[in-house]
Amino acid sequence: MSERTRTIRVGSLARVEGAGALTIRLQGKRATAVELTIFEPPRFFEAFLRGRSHREVPDITARICGICPVAYQMSSCHALEDALGVRVDGVLRTLRRLLYCGEWIESHSLHVFMLHAPDFLGYPDAVAMAKDHPEAVKRGLRIKKAGNAIVARLGGREIHPINVRVGGFYRAPARNELRGLLPEIEWACSAVRESLAWISRFSFPDFERDYEFVSLRHASEYPFSEGRIVSNRGLDVTPREFDAICVEEQVPHSTALHARLRDRGAYFCGPLARFNLNFDRLSDVARDAAVAAGLRVPCHNPFQSILVRLVEILQALDEARGIIAAYVPPERASVEVHPRAGTGYGATEAPRGMLFHRYTLDESGTVTDARIVPPTSQNQKSMEEDLLTMAETLSELPIDQATWRAEQAIRNYDPCISCSTHFLDCRIERE
Amino acid sequence: MGLRVIGLGQSAAGDDAVGFAVLAQLRQMGVPEGVELLEANDATALMALLETPHRVIVVDAVVGHPRIGEVVELAEGAWPTTLGGLRPLSTHGVSLQQAVDLARVVAAGTTALEIVLVGVAIAPPERYTSGLSPAVKAAVPAAARVVLARAGG
Numbered sequence: 001m002s003e004r005t006r007t008i009r010v011g012s013l014a015r016v017e018g019a020g021a022l023t024i025r026l027q028g029k030r031a032t033a034v035e036l037t038i039f040e041p042p043r044f045f046e047a048f049l050r051g052r053s054h055r056e057v058p059d060i061t062a063r064i065c066g067i068c069p070v071a072y073q074m075s076s077c078h079a080l081e082d083a084l085g086v087r088v089d090g091v092l093r094t095l096r097r098l099l100y101c102g103e104w105i106e107s108h109s110l111h112v113f114m115l116h117a118p119d120f121l122g123y124p125d126a127v128a129m130a131k132d133h134p135e136a137v138k139r140g141l142r143i144k145k146a147g148n149a150i151v152a153r154l155g156g157r158e159i160h161p162i163n164v165r166v167g168g169f170y171r172a173p174a175r176n177e178l179r180g181l182l183p184e185i186e187w188a189c190s191a192v193r194e195s196l197a198w199i200s201r202f203s204f205p206d207f208e209r210d211y212e213f214v215s216l217r218h219a220s221e222y223p224f225s226e227g228r229i230v231s232n233r234g235l236d237v238t239p240r241e242f243d244a245i246c247v248e249e250q251v252p253h254s255t256a257l258h259a260r261l262r263d264r265g266a267y268f269c270g271p272l273a274r275f276n277l278n279f280d281r282l283s284d285v286a287r288d289a290a291v292a293a294g295l296r297v298p299c300h301n302p303f304q305s306i307l308v309r310l311v312e313i314l315q316a317l318d319e320a321r322g323i324i325a326a327y328v329p330p331e332r333a334s335v336e337v338h339p340r341a342g343t344g345y346g347a348t349e350a351p352r353g354m355l356f357h358r359y360t361l362d363e364s365g366t367v368t369d370a371r372i373v374p375p376t377s378q379n380q381k382s383m384e385e386d387l388l389t390m391a392e393t394l395s396e397l398p399i400d401q402a403t404w405r406a407e408q409a410i411r412n413y414d415p416c417i418s419c420s421t422h423f424l425d426c427r428i429e430r431e
Numbered sequence: 432m433g434l435r436v437i438g439l440g441q442s443a444a445g446d447d448a449v450g451f452a453v454l455a456q457l458r459q460m461g462v463p464e465g466v467e468l469l470e471a472n473d474a475t476a477l478m479a480l481l482e483t484p485h486r487v488i489v490v491d492a493v494v495g496h497p498r499i500g501e502v503v504e505l506a507e508g509a510w511p512t513t514l515g516g517l518r519p520l521s522t523h524g525v526s527l528q529q530a531v532d533l534a535r536v537v538a539a540g541t542t543a544l545e546i547v548l549v550g551v552a553i554a555p556p557e558r559y560t561s562g563l564s565p566a567v568k569a570a571v572p573a574a575a576r577v578v579l580a581r582a583g584g
Contacts, residue, residue, distance in 0.1 A: 063441075110475065114475075125529060126529070127529055127533050127536060130533055130536040130537050131536055134536060134537050137533070137536075137537050138537045141475055141478065141537065144475055145475070145479070148475075148476065160441070160472075
C-alpha cells in the first residue's frame with residue numbers, strides 16, 4: 001500500500017453535548033495529526049464569578065451545563081465550604097448524595113440510550129434506532145425520568161436545581177415526598193438489568209490502551225463528592241494538591257483548555273476510571289450486575305464505557321433506594337455559614353468525570369479568584385491519543401466507516417463541550 | 432379541540448428563555464378556555480408533554496435568522512435542522528425535531544397530531560446571561576399574539 005495521506009474530518013460532531021469538530025490526517029497507517037476542535041466561544045465563567053458573593057456561586061455555576069448542573073453545584077459547594085471552614089455531615093450530606101444519584105441516572109441514561117447505543121447498532125440516531133428497538137428506547141427514557149424525578153423532588157426542578165446552597169439546602173424534603181419516588185426506582189433497577197443484558201451482546205471494537213485512570217476514591221463509598229484523587233499509577237493527592245499538578249494549556253485548534261498532569265501527561269477520567277479504581281466500592285447489586293454483563297477489572301477498552309455507565313446507573317438507583325428508605329428529615333436544612341477570607345478546593349464526580357473547583361474569597365465572602373476544570377477538558381488529550389492509536393485501523397476502513405468509528409470513539413467519553421467552553425464534525429484526510 | 436402551548440428553553444441562557452417569557456405574556460394577556468400553558472427545558476421532558484389529544488404549539492428560540500427578534504411560525508416538517516439554516520436550539524444532544532420524531536415512534540398514537548413551532552430569532556447564546564436582550568424582549572408580545580391567533584383568542 002502506498003504512503004497515501006487521508007483526512008478524516010467530522011465537520012460537526014453530533015450526539016455530543018455542545019459544538020466541536022474532529023480532523024484526523026492519515027499518512028499510510030500512521031496518523032500525522034489528530035485535532036479535536038472545540039469552536040464554541042469560551043464562556044468566561046471563571047472571570048464572571050469574580051466579584052460575586054459565595055452565596056451566588058452554586059446557582060451561577062449550575063448554569064454551565066443543563067446536563068450536569070448538580071455536579072457544578074456540588075463541586076462549588078465543597079470548594080466554598082473548604083474555604084469557609086464549613087463541614088456538611090449527616091442527613092444533609094446523604095441528601096447531597098441522593099441529588100447526585102438523580103443526576104447520574106438522568107445523564108447516563110440519556111447518553112447510553114439516546115446518544116451512544118445507536119453507534120453500536122449502526123443507526124444514525126436514536127430516532128432510527130427506536131423504529132427497530134422501541135421497547136429499549138422507551139425503557140431508557142423511563143429510566144431517565146426516574147433520575148429527573150429525584151433531581152426535581154430534591155432540587156426544586158429538573159434542570160438547574162434551585163434548592164442547593166453553601167452549607168446544605170434551602171429546604172429539606174418531607175419523608176413522604178421522597179418515598180413517592182420508590183416505585184419508579186424499583187422498576188428502574190430491573191430495567192437497567194434488562195438493558196445490561198441487551199447491551200452486553202453488542203459488538204465492542206477490539207481496542208485497549210494503557211491509560212492513567214484518575215478519579216476520586218473514598219474510604220468506604222463509591223465516589224460522588226469526597227475522597228482523595230487517585231490513579232492506577234500511584235497518584236494519591238488531595239484536591240488542594242491536585243490544583244498544583246493539574247496543568248491546563250491553550251492549543252491552537254480549540255477554545256477549550258487541555259488538561260494534563262504535570263510530569264505525567266494525559267489521563268482518563270469518568271465512569272471507566274471510577275469503575276476501575278473503585279470496583280470494590282460498588283454495591284453488591286451493581287458489582288454482580290457488572291460481572292454478569294462480562295465486565296472485568298481493570299477494563300482498558302473505552303468502548304465498554306457504555307456498560308459501565310449502566311452499572312453506575314444501577315449503583316445510583318440502589319443507593320437512592322437505600323437513602324430514601326432510611327430517610328429521616330433533618331432538623332435544619334443547612335448548617336450556618338459565616339464569611340471569611342480564604343481559598344478552598346473541591347472535587348466531585350460529575351457523570352462525565354472529575355470536576356475540580358477552586359475559589360478564593362475575601363473577608364466578606366466575595367469571590368476574588370476562581371478555577372474550574374471540567375472533565376471534558378481533562379479528557380481531550382486522551383480522546384486525541386485514542387484516535388492516534390486507532391490510526392492503523394482507521395486507515396484500513398472505508399472513509400465512511402472510519403468516520404463512524406472515530407465519532408464513536410469520541411462518544412466513549414460522553415464529552416460535554418458546553419462544559420469545557422457544544423457538537424462534533426469529523427474529517428479524515430488521506431493523501 | 433384544546434391547545435397545549437409549551438415554552439421550551441433554559442431560563443438562565445439569556446435569550447434562550449424567550450419561550451418562557453412568551454408564556455408569561457400569555458398568562459398576563461389571558462388565554463381562551465382549553466388552552467394549557469406548560470414549560471419544558473429538556474428535550475426528553477418535552478417528549479412526555481407532546482402526548483396529548485390536543486394541538487401543540489412549541490414556543491422556542493431559533494438561531495440562524497438574520498433579523499434578531501423576528502417571529503416565525505413553522506409547521507412540523509418545515510423545521511430546518513442543518514447547520515447554518517434556521518433551527519431551534521438543541522437541548523443537550525437531542526434537538527426539537529429529534530424529540531418530536533422520537534415521540535412519534537415510541538408514543539405513536541398518543542403524540543399530538545399537529546405540532547407547530549413558534550420561534551423567536553435570537554443570536555446564539557454564548558455565555559451566562561440573565562434576562563432577554565432588548566430586541567428579543569420586544570418580540571415577546573408579537574409571539575404571544577401569534578400563539579393567541581392559533582388558539583382562536
